Amino acid sequence: MFIDELVKAIKEKRSNVVVGLDPRIESIPEVVKGRYFNQYGKTLKAVAEAILEFNKEIIDNVCDVVAAVKPQIAFYEQYGLEGLDAYIKTCKYAKEKGLLIIGDIKRGDIGTTSKAYANAHLGNVDIEGVEHETFAVDSITVNPYLGGDTLEEFIEDINEFGKGMFVLVKTSNPGSGQLQDLVVEGKRIYEVVAEMVDNLSQKTLGTCGYSSVGAVVAATYPEQAKTLRKSMPKSYFLVPGYGAQGASADDIVDCFNEDGLGAVINSSRGIIFAYKKSEKGYTQEKYGEAARKEALDMRDAINKALESNGKCYW
Numbered sequence: 385m386f387i388d389e390l391v392k393a394i395k396e397k398r399s400n401v402v403v404g405l406d407p408r409i410e411s412i413p414e415v416v417k418g419r420y421f422n423q424y425g426k427t428l429k430a431v432a433e434a435i436l437e438f439n440k441e442i443i444d445n446v447c448d449v450v451a452a453v454k455p456q457i458a459f460y461e462q463y464g465l466e467g468l469d470a471y472i473k474t475c476k477y478a479k480e481k482g483l484l485i486i487g488d489i490k491r492g493d494i495g496t497t498s499k500a501y502a503n504a505h506l507g508n509v510d511i512e513g514v515e516h517e518t519f520a521v522d523s524i525t526v527n528p529y530l531g532g533d534t535l536e537e538f539i540e541d542i543n544e545f546g547k548g549m550f551v552l553v554k555t556s557n558p559g560s561g562q563l564q565d566l567v568v569e570g571k572r573i574y575e576v577v578a579e580m581v582d583n584l585s586q587k588t589l590g591t592c593g594y595s596s597v598g599a600v601v602a603a604t605y606p607e608q609a610k611t612l613r614k615s616m617p618k619s620y621f622l623v624p625g626y627g628a629q630g631a632s633a634d635d636i637v638d639c640f641n642e643d644g645l646g647a648v649i650n651s652s653r654g655i656i657f658a659y660k661k662s663e664k665g666y667t668q669e670k671y672g673e674a675a676r677k678e679a680l681d682m683r684d685a686i687n688k689a690l691e692s693n694g695k696c697y698w
């Protein structure tokens with residue numbers, strides 16, 4: 385089951401870090417993309433090849449330091465089929481390196497359409513009795529805007545294929561409060577979504593005691609995260625907003641339960657493009673080493689903050 389594998393990876397690696405694989409071609413080092421532009425011109429194929437090479441180097445450098453990777457599908461999808469091919473190959477490579485994969489796809493639609501999303505990203509597609517895996521990652525992010533019935537559609541595949549999902553509860557962007565913080569019948573919308581997640585979490589408990597239905601709860605809103613931690617005690621939090629969006633290790637402590645578990649913290653740009661921090665002595669030629677160093681620093685900063693608050697598991 386996804387959640388048991390995630391907690392196992394966290395404990396083995398002593399790391400609550402997730403690295404976001406959000407390749408932006410403008411930030412991929414010239415030493416990588418230049419070769420593909422020379423070979424294929426400024427084409428979708430060149431970009432897809434550059435992304436894949438870049439991701440593999442990042443994965444090689446962080447695979448023993450992070451609990452999971454989180455490719456954001458938008459950065460691949462924008463390059464059409466070539467981009468999606470790079471997404472699939474990236475996920476396959478990460479899997480070979482023993483990493484769990486959280487596909488940041490933020491899907492959600494009416495029930496039957498959600499089921500198609502679930503087939504694509506968690507389970508299998510059935511072609512007249514012949515089953516095929518298409519994207520098949522370990523866990524995904526989903527959008528709850530269409531209601532609880534649409535979330536239920538993912539549960540079947542979560543249970544059948546041992547997968548997981550993280551439901552958007554409180555997002556990291558500056559405008560997240562516009563809808564999520566509205567008060568309806570005495571409750572914030574994000575609190576209502578948290579209740580939905582908590583109900584679903586009971587149906588998907590792993591042997592570790594946590595559920596394969598988790599929540600996206602942002603590091604940029606630590607006060608709300610503290611309340612939400614109590615509303616969804618069995619759900620793991622996927623926490624974006626660390627690093628490039630301004631949150632620090634102190635901001636994520638309340639995302640964790642007293643047992644020192646309960647959250648994984650994502651950083652994308654801050655890790656994969658760390659080579660740009662030349663003041664730290666990083667270079668574009670050694671962008672993988674720079675990512676590793678930043679991932680290690682992030683892991684240690686989080687562990688230290690948890691330890692200072694009596695919440696470190698190890």
Ligand SMILES: O=c1ccn([C@@H]2O[C@H](COP(=O)(O)O)[C@@H](O)[C@H]2O)c(=O)[nH]1
Pocket residue numbers: 404406456488554555556557600602624625626627628629650651652653654
């Ligand atoms: O509330 C949310 C939900 C998802 N994200 C995603 O996380 C990463 C953050 O990237 P950084 O470079 O570390 O800022 C990105 O894929 C977002 O789409 C989020 O930021 N906030």
